[in-house]
Amino acid sequence: MKKTLLGLSALLTIGTASAQGTITITGAGASFPYPLYSKMFAEYKGANVNYQSVGSGSGQKQILERTVDFAGSDNPMTDAQLKDAPGKLLHIPTAIGAVVPAFNLPGVTKLNFDGPTLANIYLGKIKTWGDPAIKKLNPGVTIPPLPITVARRSDGSGTTFVFSDYLSKVSSEWKSKVGAGNSLQWPVGTGAKGNDGVAGVVKSTPGAIGYVELVYAKQNKLNFGAVKNRAGKFIVADNGPASKAAEGVVIPADTRVSLTNSANADAYPIASFTYVIFYQDQKYGSRTEAQGKALKNLLTYMVTTGQQYNEGLDYAKLPAGVASKAKNIINSMNYGGKKL
Structure with a gap:
C-alpha cells in the first residue's frame, strides 16, 4: 500500500453512507498521528469525520473552547488545564509513536x-x-x-x-x-x-x-x-x-503517562502515546444524543478495529491492557447523566 502524507494544514474530510446518516464528527490537533488518522477515518463507515492537523496545542485549545468534538494531542493535558475545562475531559491513547x-x-x-x-x-x-x-x-x-x-x-x-x-x-x-x-x-x-x-x-x-x-x-x-x-x-x-517503551510502565486508570526514557533495555527512548481528548458528558451546547453516540462509536473503533492500521503506518499498536483501559474510559461517556 502506498503511503501518502497529507499537508499539515489540510482538512481531512471523509464522507460515508451509514446508519448515522449525515452526522459529522470534527476533531483537531496533533500532526504526529495525522497519517494514521487519515487512514482510520477513510476506512471508518460509521460517520463523516473531519480532522484538522494543526498541532496539539491548538487541539487542546479547541476542545477547551468546545469548538470540536475531540482533540488530538501527543501529550496529556495537565491537572491545571483539566481543572479549567467547562466539563470533565477524558483521554484515551490511540497509538504509540x-x-x-x-x-x-x-x-x-x-x-x-x-x-x-x-x-x-x-x-x-x-x-x-x-x-x-x-x-x-x-x-x-x-x-x-x-x-x-x-x-x-x-x-x-x-x-x-x-x-x-x-x-x-x-x-x-x-x-x-x-x-x-x-x-x-x-x-x-x-x-x-x-x-x-x-x-x-x-x-x-x-x-x-x-x-x-x-x-x-x-x-x-x-x-x-x-x-x-x-x-x-x-x-x-x-x-x-x-x-x-510502554512495557513495565504502570499505566494509570486515566492513561495520562510519559513513556520517554523507558527503563526497558530494548526500548526506543523518545516514544509516546498519542491521545484523543473529549468530554465525558456529551450534552453541551447544541449537541444531540446521536452526536454523542457517534463519537463514542468512533472512539471505540479507533482502539479496536482501527488498530489494524497502526503498524503499516509506522506506529505501534496499543498494548492489550492499555486498549482495555481506553475502552473503559469510552464506556464512561454519558449524555446528561444518561449512559450512551
Whole structure:
C-alpha cells in the first residue's frame, strides 16, 4: 500500500453512507498521528469525520473552547488545564509513536546520538557536525564539519513536548534552562509549522537536524539517528522498540503517562502515546444524543478495529491492557447523566 502524507494544514474530510446518516464528527490537533488518522477515518463507515492537523496545542485549545468534538494531542493535558475545562475531559491513547532526530548530512546515512548530545545541540552549545561529542559517538564515520542548522517547531506541539520531556530527563541543564512543554523559549533554531514543516527544513538544508515523528522521516526519505537508551543501547526507532517503551510502565486508570526514557533495555527512548481528548458528558451546547453516540462509536473503533492500521503506518499498536483501559474510559461517556 502506498503511503501518502497529507499537508499539515489540510482538512481531512471523509464522507460515508451509514446508519448515522449525515452526522459529522470534527476533531483537531496533533500532526504526529495525522497519517494514521487519515487512514482510520477513510476506512471508518460509521460517520463523516473531519480532522484538522494543526498541532496539539491548538487541539487542546479547541476542545477547551468546545469548538470540536475531540482533540488530538501527543501529550496529556495537565491537572491545571483539566481543572479549567467547562466539563470533565477524558483521554484515551490511540497509538504509540517515536520521535526521531532526522538529519541531512551529505555522504552520511547513519549516526548515533545520546540525550546529552541532542540537548547540547538544541541548547546551541554544539554548533558544528565536527564537534568532538558527535565524533565520539560515531567512531569510524566521516562526518563533514558543516555548521548545524537546528530545526524545531514554531507551533504548539505535542511532538515538541515529547522531545523536550525526554531531554529534561537526560539533561539537567536542559531541564533547568528550557524544560518540557508544547511551546518553548528555544535557545536556537529555525521554526517550522508541524512535523511536515520541520521535515521540510531538514530535507532542504544540508547540515540540518530536526525532531519529527517517525513516519514523517520515512515518507520524506530523511536519514535519522539511533538514540542511546537508559540501558546504554543505541536503538533505531521502529514499531517494536517504540512499543517496548510502554512495557513495565504502570499505566494509570486515566492513561495520562510519559513513556520517554523507558527503563526497558530494548526500548526506543523518545516514544509516546498519542491521545484523543473529549468530554465525558456529551450534552453541551447544541449537541444531540446521536452526536454523542457517534463519537463514542468512533472512539471505540479507533482502539479496536482501527488498530489494524497502526503498524503499516509506522506506529505501534496499543498494548492489550492499555486498549482495555481506553475502552473503559469510552464506556464512561454519558449524555446528561444518561449512559450512551
